[in-house]
Amino acid sequence: xxxxxxxxxxxxxxxxxxxxxxxxxxxxxxxxxxxxxxxxxxxxxxxxxxxxxxxxxxxxxxxxxxxxxxxxxxxxxxxxxxxxxxxxxxxxxxxxxxxxxxxxxxxxxxxxxxxxxxxxxxxxxxxxxxxxxxxxxxxxxxxxxxxxxxxxxxxxxxxxxxxxxxxxxxxxxxxxxxxxxxxxxxxxxxxxxxxxxxxxxxxxxxxxxxxxxxxxxxxxxxxxxxxxxxxxxxxxxxxxxxxxxxxxxxxxxxxxxxxxxxxxxxxxxxxxxxxxxxxxxxxxxxxxxxxxxxxxxxxxxxxxxxxxxxxxxxxxxxxxxxxxxxxxxxxxxxxxxxxxxxxxxxxxxxxxxxxxxxxxxxxxxxxxxxxxxxxxxxxxxxxxxxxxxxxxxxxxxxx
Numbered sequence: 426x427x428x429x430x431x432x433x434x435x436x437x438x439x440x441x442x443x444x445x446x447x448x449x450x451x452x453x454x455x456x457x458x459x460x461x462x463x464x465x466x467x468x469x470x471x472x473x474x475x476x477x478x479x480x481x482x483x484x485x486x487x488x489x490x491x492x493x494x495x496x497x498x499x500x501x502x503x504x505x506x507x508x509x510x511x512x513x514x515x516x517x518x519x520x521x522x523x524x525x526x527x528x529x530x531x532x533x534x535x536x537x538x539x540x541x542x543x544x545x546x547x548x549x550x551x552x553x554x555x556x557x558x559x560x561x562x563x564x565x566x567x568x569x570x571x572x573x574x575x576x577x578x579x580x581x582x583x584x585x586x587x588x589x590x591x592x593x594x595x596x597x598x599x600x601x602x603x604x605x606x607x608x609x610x611x612x613x614x615x616x617x618x619x620x621x622x623x624x625x626x627x628x629x630x631x632x633x634x635x636x637x638x639x640x641x642x643x644x645x646x647x648x649x650x651x652x653x654x655x656x657x658x659x660x661x662x663x664x665x666x667x668x669x670x671x672x673x674x675x676x677x678x679x680x681x682x683x684x685x686x687x688x689x690x691x692x693x694x695x696x697x698x699x700x701x702x703x704x705x706x707x708x709x710x711x712x713x714x715x716x717x718x719x720x721x722x723x724x725x726x727x728x729x730x731x732x733x734x735x736x737x738x739x740x741x742x743x744x745x746x747x748x749x750x751x752x753x754x755x756x757x758x759x760x761x762x763x764x765x766x767x768x769x770x771x772x773x774x775x776x777x778x779x780x781x782x783x784x785x786x787x788x789x790x791x792x793x794x795x796x797x798x799x800x801x802x803x804x805x806x807x808x809x810x811x812x813x814x815x816x817x818x819x820x821x822x823x824x
Contacts, residue, residue: 441499441500441501442500444501444504445500445501445503445504446504448501448504448505448507448508449504449507449508451508452507452508452511454515455511455512455514455515456511456514456515458515458518458519458529459478459511459514459515459518462475462518462519462521462522463475463518465522465525465526466525467600470604472597472600472601474521474525476597478514478517478518478521479593482510482513482514485510485513486506486507486510489506489509489510490503490506492506493505493506544691547691547692547694547695548686548691550695550698551682551691551694551695551698554695554698554699554701554702555682555698561702561705561706561709562581562705562709562713562730562733562734563578563581563582565709565710565713565714565730566578566581566713566726566727566730569713569714569717569726570723570726571723573723576657577723577724577726577727579658580657580658580660580661580664580724580727581661581664581727581730581731583647583650583651583658583661583664583665584647584661584664584665584668584731585668586650587639587646587647587650587665588639588665588668588669588671588672591635591639591672592675594628594631594676595628595675595676595679595680596679598624598627598628598631598680599624599679599680599683602620602624603683603687605620606620606621606683606684606687607687610687610688610689614752614753614754617684617687617754618753618754621680621681621684621754621756622756622757622761624680625677625680625681625756625758625761626761628676628677628679628680629673629676629677629758629761629762629765630765630804630809631676632672632673632675632676632677632765633672633673633762633765633766633768633769634765634768634769634772634796634800635669635672636669636670636672636673636769637669637769637770637772637773637776638772638773638776638793638796639665639666639669639672640665640666640669640670640773641773641776641777641780641792642776642780642789642792642793643662643663643665643666643669644662644785645780645785645789646665647661647662647665648785660724660727660728663724663727663728664727664728664731667728667731667732667735668731668734668735670735671734671735671738673762674735674738674739674742674758675738677742677756677758678738678741678742678745681742681745681749681756682694682697682745684749684754685745685748685749685752688752688754690748690752693748696744697741697744697745697748698741700740700741700744701737701740701741701744704736704737704740705733705734705737705740708733708736708737709729709730709733712726712729712730712732712733713726713729713730714726715729716728716729742758764804764807764808764809765804765809767803767807768800768803768804768807768809769800771799771800771803772796772799772800772803775792775795775796775799776792776793776795776796776799777792779791779792779795780792
């Protein structure tokens with residue numbers, strides 16, 4: 426930011442912003458420890474424990490952020506609240522690990538490290554790249570936002586808060602079936618391909634109605650977060666309408682990368698994320714300032730960034746597909762998508778027919794009530810719900 430500011434291409438970070446970054450560095454160690462204990466539970470196929478901790482932590486984090494804002498402690502207060510919440514989470518995992526597995530201890534085992542690094546390093550790098558994958562746009566929006574930088578970033582990040590709620594679902598489904606995928610990776614490729622197909626179909630059955638619901642109810646969802654400041658967040662409504670459609674391919678890619686892990690293709694995932702991240706960065710550097718300069722409206726840079734988020738998922742899928750095809754696990758996204766897409770369109774038409782004429786709140790309530798039966802009926806008429814899907818849902822709920 427300082428470099429961009431010196432070149433006249435953006436605004437340097439304020440002193441409070443710099444201090445907040447240094448404070449947030451303190452969250453790295455407790456977050457890493459919490460992630461390590463979460464991995465222990467996942468390896469033991471006890472995903473419900475870290476999931477429960479995540480829900481509790483999210484509630485505490487929300488209350489902490491609201492309290493900090495009400496007290497007027499600003500950005501620095503939010504950073505310290507993040508440190509407190511991550512520390513509390515790490516402490517909870519410390520007691521859980523000691524009780525369930527073994528007390529944590531520090532030791533240096535060169536032989537064990539030598540065995541783990543070749544396998545673990547690509548996974549660590551993949552996790553880092555996936556975390557960075559959708560962060561370039563926010564930094565670029567801030568860098569080229571000028572005097573409106575903070576407002577634009579808030580308008581752009583608010584829809585992600587809504588999407589993050591939906592993004593809890595893919596890991597729950599993927600972690601439930603990953604042990605099955607890993608067991609079938611050796612000597613049972615046909616069975617593994619079938620498990621991949623059924624899981625992918627379930628994820629798409631969930632993703633398309635979520636995307637359509639967010640699209641139709643985007644103004645209501647933004648209002649829930651913005652309330653009396655809704656007028657300042659009108660661009661967020663359009664951003665959410667665009668971003669909602671990244672969910673289907675994001676759900677699919679989230680599963681496909683774990684399929685590649687199950688067949689020991691971690692290094693290939695790293696290359697895929699590097700390609701995706703490079704495309705994301707290059708396109709955002711062109712589109713965000715280009716949209717603002719050519720159209721003269723800063724909010725168009727936000728719309729461009731949202732569209733590039735979807736394109737980045739497309740790039741990732743294009744890289745994943747030949748890798749999976751080479752393993753005999755070619756995903757049939759188009760074949761699996763047309764039924765839930767058509768059902769979601771029918772659902773969206775019914776929702777819009779109630780929401781827009783009736784308005785909020787009655788139109789919103791009516792749209793929410795009519796959505797599940799319309800989607801379910803349309804999907805059933807299209808032949809999208811069969812015994813395989815019902816069996817997979819029961820398996821995931823049991824997890």
